[in-house]
Amino acid sequence: MRRPLMLLATLALAVVACEKKNAPAPAAPSPEGQATGGPAAPVDSNTILLGEVGSLTGSEATFGVSARNGIELALNEANEAGGVKGKKLQVRVYDSQGRPEEGAQAVTRLITQDKVVAILGEAASSVSMAMAEKAQAGKVPMVTPTSTAPEVTKKGDYIFRVCFIDPFQGLVMAKFARENLKLSRVAVLRDNKSAFSMGLADVFTAKFKEFGGEVKGDESYSKGDTDFRAQLTSLKRLKPEAVFVPGYYTDVGIIARQAREIGLKVPLLGGDGWDSDKLYELGGSALEGSYFSNHYSPDNPDPVLQKFLARYKATYGSVPDSVAALAYDAARVTIDAMKRAPDLSGPSLRDAIAATKDFPGVAGRITLDANRDAVKEAVVLKVSGGKAEFVTTVTP
Template identity: 85%
Template sequence: MRRPLMLLATLALAVVACEKKSTPAPSAPSPGGQPSAAGGAAPTNDANTILLGEIGSLTGPEATFGISARNGIELAINEANAAGGVKGKKLAVRVYDSQGRPEEGAQAATRLITQDKVVAILGEAASSVSMAMAEKAQAAKVPMITPTSTSPEVTKKGDYIFRVCFIDDFQGLVMAKFARENLKLAKVAVLRDNKAAFSMGLADVFIKSFKALGGEIVADESYSKGDTDFRAQLTAIKQLKPDGVFVPGYYTDVGIIARQSREVGLKVPLLGGDGWDSDKLYELGGSALEGSYFSNHYSPDNPDPTLQQFLKKYKEAYGAVPDSVGVLAYDAARVAIEAMKRAPDLSGPALRDAIAQTKDFPGVSGRITLDANRDAVKEAVVLKVSGGKAEFVTTVKP
């Protein structure tokens, strides 16, 4: 993986061997979760450098999200520096690994704020981790932009917290309408992760919306992150004969759930949200996922020239098509960079105000306008799993 001298990698990426990306072997992790330099000295927020912070799950069960986010942000930083930087200075980023854990994310945010003195924080993908980070960023008046945390609670943490993705209220409605109106499903069961804010919130919105559209929720089962056997819940759901099952979890669980649902004889379509979006989903779920659907932030099949140009650059740099986290992390970094250019200075309040003024920004994931709640107003897409990959089905606008 190509890295600029100023770019910082955090911990050993033991999971990289599992990634479909062309990357060199990682270095050993530095003690205590501290970052290690990649190709040079660790960047600092000095007179010639503007330092951003990034937190992502680089190790752990959702590591593909953190790695994709790091790639997208790196690409945006490289492009900005090649174009002259910001206010006559080069940009650099210091990256910490959250391991997908809220407590690690909070500690990393504190280090970025108090030790590294970053001007803004980018990340995380998971809503539970982002909420823990947001409390630290808000208290310190350091702007934070999450690329893909969709829980409405994230930006409620304060006026310094932003996102460039749609929220679960919209995503849940999209999938409820699609299930009811496009697939003509009358009875649906839900299987949610009771340890993930993203999963819980998305399930609640889907249930409310599906009922409002005249559908029936025949079961609302749950599991906990880290579980590997879902057969008891799936067997109970099968007995109620639903037309489909809504599984608003992360790809790590969904792939296994898909296989086990077929094992117990539950053969109806599975439905989900953007937490499904990873190449690992198809490795874990295999043919059991065929005919399933999920909502997402973008489709690589979209012919939009801005998106296609980005995909070309990303593939040249990392040897893969990015998932939605990589795409939205790139957009999050670019929103921050453009705000830094507009802001009169890089103090927390000035940069916060500049980010809040983002309107009709030409993101690769679509036009981005931040509303009064600092949430992005943008469209969603629905994808179908077919032939071991996700195919574009339709676009749903706010």
């Protein structure tokens, strides 16, 4: 197993120019340089070091790049405002490659070698769960931006998230399908190797039935598959009015094209794993009229959000996706807790993060409940004209 790709970003003065949701390009070096292996640059006594783990390469690389951008922006802003406790913030970034074992190794290194005070990441629930075990054992707080599987924060009291969880997201889409779209018969196509996909499919199925609908078929595939025609053909025979596909954009775009190829013309429904410009490149017009739940919409006029959008676009030249927005929120929640904590020891910072209430995030106000999960709203978006359009907001 090769060692994780290591990127060192010094965020006091520098930003990294990356294109959102395109194949990730190497980050531009900061003034103090960046490392892709070997020993990391030392951290002086006037610097507070955080850790970040994300999928910078692999099939979900756009998630890692977006998260890195959002975190960089938050730390840059904090440093421009004077830092925390009179010190500047710096982050050490490791690539999980979208693999749980790599994520776990990265967290171990951040804790034992780099001595970080907190860890930000990951996007994927399966990777976050492997990371969480290491963070909990080391008593270092970990805040995930977008891992929605309930099991993530169940790993221990040092594990937090700033996104809603799958039971709420599954409820949102089941309710939307029944009440807004007036559907009575649906089918499900899930990724059986993804905790995110399996959990979301289970909740959607249970809630749709609870609301009086029928789930006519439930097929599965495995991450890395490229041919979904057999499953789609089986579902087509059952004549569903829509198919719920709670996978990642890498699979959903291809699934949409193959569904149309075999004559399955009904809308596809999904979750926040769809959120990527790559979705529209992969799926094209086959996705038109489909819907998915997400964490925020750039159309929201909230001034906190609009200020973030303006700065993000000025820095990276693109509109941030939900991963970037939630990563920005995760970093800001952590920074806010660091300012409130009496010291930066693991227990003190853990308690300060847990006390987060009504925090003005760009993806909605954040209150952490007793399970360290965020209580917040969700939005439903419709694919139209090759982009996602706001449809409605659903509150807890």
